[in-house]
Amino acid sequence: MNMKVKYIKSFMTVALLVLAASCTDLDVDIKSQYTEFPDSETAAEAKAANAYFAMRGPLGRDYNHAQTLSSDETMSYSFNGSDYYDNGRYNHMALHNWTPDDATIGYWENFTQGITTCNGLIAEMGGDEAAVTAPIRAVRAYYLWVLMDSYGDVPLLNRILAEDEAIDRSPRAEIAQFIESELLAVIDLLSTNVDISTYGKPTRWMADALLAKLYLNWAVYTCGDVATYTPTMANSKLNDVVKFCDDIIASGKFDLTDSYMSKFNSENGSHIKDFIYAMPFDRETQQGMTYARFWTHRNGNKEFYGVDLPSSVGGCFAVNSEFADKFNLAGDDRNEQIIGGPLYIRSASTYKATTTPWMVDGKQVTLTKNITLNKLDETMPVDNTAHGGRSQGYRSIKFYMDLKTTASQSRNQSNDVPIFRFADVLLMKAEAILRGATATNGDSPMSLMNQIRDYVHAPKVTSNPTLDELLDERAREFADENWRRNDLIRFGKFENDWGYKHIINPSAKTELYRRIFPVPKYILNTNTNWSQNKGY
Template sequence: MNRLNIKTIIFSCAAAMAAAGCTDLDVDVKSQYTEVPNTPEAIEAVTSEIYNPYRTAMGRQHWMAQTLTTDEAVGVSMGSDYYDGGVYRQMSVHDWNADNGMLGTMWDGAMTGITTCNKTMKMLDGMSESDMAPVRAMRAYYHFLLMDNFGDVPIMGDDASAHPDRSKRADVCRFIESELKDVMKYLPSEVSEATYGKATKYMAEALLAKLYLNWNVYTADNVADYTPETANPKINDCIAMCDSIILSGNYALTDSFMVKFRPDNGPQIKDFVFVMPFDRETLQGMVHARFWKSRSGKDQFGVAPSGPAGNLRCPREFVEKFNLPGDNRNEQYLYGKQYYWENYKRTNRPFIIETTKNGYDQDYTAADKDEPISWQMDYTLDIPLRPNGESTLDVGNDQKGRAAGARSIKFYPDVNATASEGHNQSNDMPIFRYADIILMKAEAILRGGKATLGDTPMSLMNQIRTYVHAPLVTADPTLDELLDERAREFADEGWRRNDLIRYGKFEDNWGFRYLYPQGFNEKFRRIFPIPTSVLNTNTNWTQNEGYTK
């Protein structure tokens, strides 16, 4: 098949999906083409589309929903800037509703991913199990995203109806397990540039490990009734999946911590088991730095084409977890006086803002308020709100407000972005890392699993401590100590919400949670509401328990 026909198939498949809607499975995809992909190159071209539907959500809305609902970050406004109808505030104080725009993008991205996989499987009908396996594995992953975030969701397997009803979360969990176990032996075990960002045996094992570690969360009759003491019958299965990845010898903790997340990361990173690749030119959507950089810090890391939003701030109590002497992970947060950066290193040149006394502090109204001053940007650990600023989390749009709160530079700004590329970064986003495999195994043992391969929670945690040059532990960590280690290791990577729910700490007090005290008891928020737009389409569905709309 020539390249033109391959491109035509991919474009036509996308067009068919858009026309049919994200839950319509009745479209006969194969009948639309005169040729069926029958060469490795053609199959590769057709299946490449299965990795793209969640790109926008992963680069922004999914990341924010997993981050802002935890102690990792709050989303403030600066005067009227970036209140945006309360979308960030809702997540930060735990009073989101079904109209929050982040949720619709997440739902549509995952559902489109499932539909894309199903349509691709129709196109590949008659091909080998090896050709089908990556598509089924990605379909399972998209089901995982829906189930983890929204609870009861449709199971859209091979025999799904055109308008499927929602299934119990536990049944979706078991479907994901069954699919992954069924395709495991057909998935590629090669780890190379050719399989980077693709579904492999180890991606499936990592997803199963994550599924098994949270099994008692996902199979609870009611998510609000889950407690960390709930028995987990799959804890040893989690360890088995971790062991398979460990014994493969394909992954290692040999990369420097901050290097792994830079715009030039890629297949050379030995820690990455499965990633979402991004490229500021051709695979756009990754925009972390846009929201973490100060609104006045446009050129702090190099000449930038676009001004940042700067509305994400890290609460003091989370930053203070980064307190281990010598720990490379301490470098991912900026606070205190700021300096210019070059080539991923901080220079000794102060980052100076030319402003006025009133520009620094909007409450300063003395006669000399317009007097020019030079001020070195200085990020505070506390995040004070403006008087009467609780309703919008307003910190003020003066320099003082723009400097409130620590900032993450884990996903370092892409200084090579051009004006046409805007805020887009080339930092690939890890989904499953080898470091996570190590710490999941440690947690599974602490939760009652059988130790294997001579590993102990202490030895496993020390593998992490060794590569980041942090002090070694001298005894098995407690579960709470392990949770803090996960905070240091996986901050800003979209797993903190998952961790806090499993630990029974999602309702704890941090940041500005006190502004909505009801949230401390609203355990139904461990899953998000079904987006209003989805319920308007599926009128026979009911909203998740606890949500009024």
């Protein structure tokens, strides 16, 4: 297969980004700005800012939608078959009939541009051999992981390309091996500090967590054809999962002391002890995060949150009933992230429900767990009435609406989005041991899961969980955090029945190639010698 690409556009993008980042002081000598090696950590940090936050755009919307809508967490519907159908960008994900044209899976270029930015900065700052480039190499490895996890075979962009140079897509297994080698090469050079100065930036602990995640999915990434993967395949890296989880645990820098819901509201940030690596968002200066727009009841911009919102909301996402049923543990704080049944006006200060019913048109709004479509087709239509279609399906309030947003900020939220959490480290270690890794430090799957159960006030388990029970625990803990698609594929359950997927699109049961997304059409239009992923 002859798969070639010319990344002229991306190369010019990084050149412009570096130029823009460097041209804030017109009195600085040109040579010193562009050719001299940064002589301080502060200078290096300033140059690295463009690289660190390249994921902000897709993480705030399309990447999140691709992961959650394609999983059993979430379904979408349109109002009367047209409003919020948006050419199927949401429903196609929920029905597993997405195409290379769908905007939701079009985030490929965001990451190749981010990688190209990294490559330009690495070259400018002294190359791979320079210790100061270690965090940029780490974030480049993360961007490659996102591409590889999403699309399978991707180009190994580990250097600046010549203007007319072409590059092949590399097999997914080779990309996984490169990510591994890069992280192992830089891990001892990365900062071990955990404070506001390293928040949102690659640290040793971020590299540990990414290596653990890479190794936990090693059998998925190296099996050759993703459609042939089964969860019974041997994984030679399970002990490495434990090793890198243990490094994080032994650091003593992370814990589960923050209450569950407080970790995801608009006041979260560097003080959250559970966050190993997170993407900072700000409704004014670091925009792009709009999760609550899609989850809030269509009438919810009025009174529901205790204040009126300055902009309309979408209200087109709902929790699949099968997923809602997993939130069934007595006393579990995580149950609060899903709302259903009769709704009450919420306090604008505590974010909790009050005792005042939320009334629309003289009637209390009641969310039904089950969703009845007006027609069984890919538009997934419901009627556009407050107490009809708009009230079908339970909703997530985990990433709670930012109540300080203004009309000019257009629904943007200041909720930072965690990428790696300490809770995930504990459950990754538990899973690795369940799958055959050697237990360490007296930990067992039961003791590790009970650390989670303890902080959320859920009943403790009395024996080691099964793999299915651990998967359900991950559902409760990491809902809407962009891990469910990854988990379902690893556990061999991505093709299971849920929502309307198997009813409207029965082929979803057998189209195993959908474990990776197609290369977006706009990428293939530019790179005509590439072949589309198998099945698409």
